[in-house]
Amino acid sequence: MPNPTAAMLVIGDEILSGRTRDANMHHLAVELAGRGIDLREVRIVPDDHAAIVASLNALRGAFDHVFTSGGIGPTHDDITADAVAAAFGVPIDVRADARETLAAHYARTGHELNEARLRMARIPEGAKLIDNPVSAAPGFTLGNVHVLAGVPAIFQAMLASVLPGLTGGAPLLSQSLRILRAEGEVATPLRALAGEYPDLSFGSYPFIRDGAMGSQIVIRGTDSARLDAAMMELVRLFPGDIA
Amino acid sequence: MPNPTAAMLVIGDEILSGRTRDANMHHLAVELAGRGIDLREVRIVPDDHAAIVASLNALRGAFDHVFTSGGIGPTHDDITADAVAAAFGVPIDVRADARETLAAHYARTGHELNEARLRMARIPEGAKLIDNPVSAAPGFTLGNVHVLAGVPAIFQAMLASVLPGLTGGAPLLSQSLRILRAEGEVATPLRALAGEYPDLSFGSYPFIRDGAMGSQIVIRGTDSARLDAAMMELVRLFPGDIA
Numbered sequence: 001m002p003n004p005t006a007a008m009l010v011i012g013d014e015i016l017s018g019r020t021r022d023a024n025m026h027h028l029a030v031e032l033a034g035r036g037i038d039l040r041e042v043r044i045v046p047d048d049h050a051a052i053v054a055s056l057n058a059l060r061g062a063f064d065h066v067f068t069s070g071g072i073g074p075t076h077d078d079i080t081a082d083a084v085a086a087a088f089g090v091p092i093d094v095r096a097d098a099r100e101t102l103a104a105h106y107a108r109t110g111h112e113l114n115e116a117r118l119r120m121a122r123i124p125e126g127a128k129l130i131d132n133p134v135s136a137a138p139g140f141t142l143g144n145v146h147v148l149a150g151v152p153a154i155f156q157a158m159l160a161s162v163l164p165g166l167t168g169g170a171p172l173l174s175q176s177l178r179i180l181r182a183e184g185e186v187a188t189p190l191r192a193l194a195g196e197y198p199d200l201s202f203g204s205y206p207f208i209r210d211g212a213m214g215s216q217i218v219i220r221g222t223d224s225a226r227l228d229a230a231m232m233e234l235v236r237l238f239p240g241d242i243a
Numbered sequence: 244m245p246n247p248t249a250a251m252l253v254i255g256d257e258i259l260s261g262r263t264r265d266a267n268m269h270h271l272a273v274e275l276a277g278r279g280i281d282l283r284e285v286r287i288v289p290d291d292h293a294a295i296v297a298s299l300n301a302l303r304g305a306f307d308h309v310f311t312s313g314g315i316g317p318t319h320d321d322i323t324a325d326a327v328a329a330a331f332g333v334p335i336d337v338r339a340d341a342r343e344t345l346a347a348h349y350a351r352t353g354h355e356l357n358e359a360r361l362r363m364a365r366i367p368e369g370a371k372l373i374d375n376p377v378s379a380a381p382g383f384t385l386g387n388v389h390v391l392a393g394v395p396a397i398f399q400a401m402l403a404s405v406l407p408g409l410t411g412g413a414p415l416l417s418q419s420l421r422i423l424r425a426e427g428e429v430a431t432p433l434r435a436l437a438g439e440y441p442d443l444s445f446g447s448y449p450f451i452r453d454g455a456m457g458s459q460i461v462i463r464g465t466d467s468a469r470l471d472a473a474m475m476e477l478v479r480l481f482p483g484d485i486a
Contacts, residue, residue, distance in 0.1 A: 015285075016283065017282070018276050018282075019417070019461060025287075032261075040259065041298075042285075042287040043284065044285040055284075075447040076433065077444075111425065111427065203256055204318040205257065205263070218257065218262060
């Protein structure tokens, strides 16, 4: 059975303007690979209602899971929850359990649960809350869409609570080998090898060492015996050129 | 006149598997902002012909420019040029000037221009070559699509040669202010201020200092006088709370 598939939707003007480097995509990629869920596409869109709705609908129709990051805080540029509700065509309003979570948090920290903060309790109808152990404001899962915060520490905590509930597949394994020959010299034998192992994926990435070009070959797949066999053939193809 | 728009298409299994962190997106975002070209969307897709063609056609139809990174080397997983040709419905073959550039480079470096390397001279019909000062294999521009290498040093060099030829707009300016109050407390006055300046964009990003939450407010726009005016109002709204 093929592995489940996933996509990510990163929401935020600050990524597209170059102010902030996204850190969540790489974390999600590594976590999903380890659970056998194939990350197939990432999109980054601005804080724009129409752009979020259109991308979300495209991704949730094409993949088993969609993870979003960003846009769930209390300020006017936090429009993700409303966009998700619009994408699914469901109503959204302040929800009692989310409001209570926030009320308890602000009572504990000596702050007021004002109108702006109450926006963080707006949850689309039918969603399941995702716990936020850092700053209380919850994420949520609606259908196959998991709505997480953009702040990396909160994104990671929310993801850690969502992932155990998802059905994974065979974890993606990889082996890599550094060959002291330029890509143009390994390309032809590598293509033949890749043809013999259609169940594995072969990537080639150039590097420079002591001024000479080399090729790092990465073999990915879910069957460790097949990976071992391919790697042994690769080593045999380039005697004396292994870094 | 509104600024020209752009999108980026990052091509590569290695980004989606978590092996590599993309470094080109942030560089492109900063460069485009400085030239008044609005980066509106980024997509990351695997080394998959159908995925590249579909994303490329969606993006080139929606934005003034599309920049791609990755997949133009000599190995079997380098399929970008063929996918671009397919997206535009034009033929692709080894082109004489690209072949000569490669032949001269490999003659100079003492390597053979073999069949695998010759693939890097495959250029879709009608494209304009983009110089590669690092490793000779050219990128190209076809229509509104600029096809660049994935290796960051080469991506940056190619981008530097493409950008001067593009019509820019008013550079995106930004000012930021750190306020020693949590986002939930700045949200309401900030929303009102943003309403007074519909020509500017206001972003709010939480930070933690000495255990207390603060809000970094970033105001972006193209008119420096308007930015100054909005920033002065913002400072007046939070007397005594400026970090």
